[in-house]
Amino acid sequence: MREFRLSDILSPRGIIYWRRKLWESQYYTPERLRELQWKLLTRILDHCWVHVPYYRKAFARLGLERSDFRSLDDLSRLPVIDKFTVLDQREELKADNIVRFRPREMFTSGTTGTPVGFYWDVDSTVLELISQWRHFSWSGYRLGDAFLDIRSMVLRSGRDHQWNRKCRGLELSSDLMDSTNVGRFAELLRRYRIRLWRGHPSAMSHFIRLLQAAGIASIKPKIIITVAETLLDGERHLIESWARIPVGDSYGQVEHVALICQCPKGGHHICSEYGIVEILNEDGSPARPGEEGRIVATSLHNRALPLLRYDTGDFAVASDQTCRCGRTLPLISSFTGRTDDRLMTTAGRWISGLRFSHCLTKGVRRAQIVQKDRDGVDVYVVPTPDWDAETEESVRRELRKRLGESMDIRVHRVAGIPFDGGRKFKFVVSLLDSKEPVDRRFSREALRKA
Numbered sequence: 001m002r003e004f005r006l007s008d009i010l011s012p013r014g015i016i017y018w019r020r021k022l023w024e025s026q027y028y029t030p031e032r033l034r035e036l037q038w039k040l041l042t043r044i045l046d047h048c049w050v051h052v053p054y055y056r057k058a059f060a061r062l063g064l065e066r067s068d069f070r071s072l073d074d075l076s077r078l079p080v081i082d083k084f085t086v087l088d089q090r091e092e093l094k095a096d097n098i099v100r101f102r103p104r105e106m107f108t109s110g111t112t113g114t115p116v117g118f119y120w121d122v123d124s125t126v127l128e129l130i131s132q133w134r135h136f137s138w139s140g141y142r143l144g145d146a147f148l149d150i151r152s153m154v155l156r157s158g159r160d161h162q163w164n165r166k167c168r169g170l171e172l173s174s175d176l177m178d179s180t181n182v183g184r185f186a187e188l189l190r191r192y193r194i195r196l197w198r199g200h201p202s203a204m205s206h207f208i209r210l211l212q213a214a215g216i217a218s219i220k221p222k223i224i225i226t227v228a229e230t231l232l233d234g235e236r237h238l239i240e241s242w243a244r245i246p247v248g249d250s251y252g253q254v255e256h257v258a259l260i261c262q263c264p265k266g267g268h269h270i271c272s273e274y275g276i277v278e279i280l281n282e283d284g285s286p287a288r289p290g291e292e293g294r295i296v297a298t299s300l301h302n303r304a305l306p307l308l309r310y311d312t313g314d315f316a317v318a319s320d321q322t323c324r325c326g327r328t329l330p331l332i333s334s335f336t337g338r339t340d341d342r343l344m345t346t347a348g349r350w351i352s353g354l355r356f357s358h359c360l361t362k363g364v365r366r367a368q369i370v371q372k373d374r375d376g377v378d379v380y381v382v383p384t385p386d387w388d389a390e391t392e393e394s395v396r397r398e399l400r401k402r403l404g405e406s407m408d409i410r411v412h413r414v415a416g417i418p419f420d421g422g423r424k425f426k427f428v429v430s431l432l433d434s435k436e437p438v439d440r441r442f443s444r445e446a447l448r449k450a
């Protein structure tokens, strides 16, 4: 897969161990999972204590001794940090022996603001690789099966596709797909006998619409995994009704602190062996089942730039349910988007803008909602011939219902979506983040009360 270098994959020490472990631990009792997490967290805490200047100073400032951490619950003694902490104090967060962990620098592709640089080390990369392998296997993937990686991207070769022989992956750029070449792309999938599709849901939806228009139905995959973007309801419906299999959605971040994978029974499982996930209310207390909160996570593996209680900027609804698939990995109920997927109502409340995807389907090839100020939002629509004045009015009505009757809803018919979001498609773009104090006060002060 393109995120991994061959040198990472050729680190067999961790691979053999974790391949066996992760296939067993997905059925552990909750107590045994917590034991495993505590063992891994102990290693990270010891490391931070000795080798990470930021944490050495934070522990001293908070008057904490290493012996004060006696169980997973003691993690809550630490304040929550966020990407601004990393932006401001990255050098201090780097381990003083970072070279030992063969770090690789990666940058977030934030839609707003400055990209932030993180490090992946070999251990966290191995966990990422094996955890994804396990996720694919839930739907019947076997190592060696050919897969498609479809995204909005520029391929290194400069071509519109490339075949990676070593990991049997066909990489396609959806940016260059249209009705004139969709048949050639379909032929490539046939030639390489692709069983698994993996990629951005927006890119996959674009490909499927082109295949439907061309009447090509003979290349349906056996497994579908969506990554990187929030999967919208309309996209899930399109993909599942065309392929006639459930989509396995997944959630992760460049920071490698949390991984959540959807099983074929629909459960969004937290990969507890990968990171500790907390869903927190605005005051920093744990969200109860059914409540929405921020995803705050702690990497259990990355020692190059360790992140303890890191606010991912994403939101989810907590759950205490168990899954019909029999796996005991804990669940979340649903994702409710990222900070920049949020819109602010006229009353000053943040709500998830993703909920509006259902009212922007009829007559819409593509749409995007952008909020630049508190009083209005811009809705950009690439229309199909079905778009009419009545549809436009119903969009205004639906948005005002949730955002406030005085909200100025400006609908623009456009040939292309204006805000490309750094190659990932963004249905909602909030540009309020840097101007608006509410959200920042929450993440930087309320959560740092410790």
Ligand SMILES: [Zn+2]
Pocket: 263, 264, 265, 266, 267, 268, 269, 323, 324, 325, 326, 327
């Ligand atoms: Zn499940």
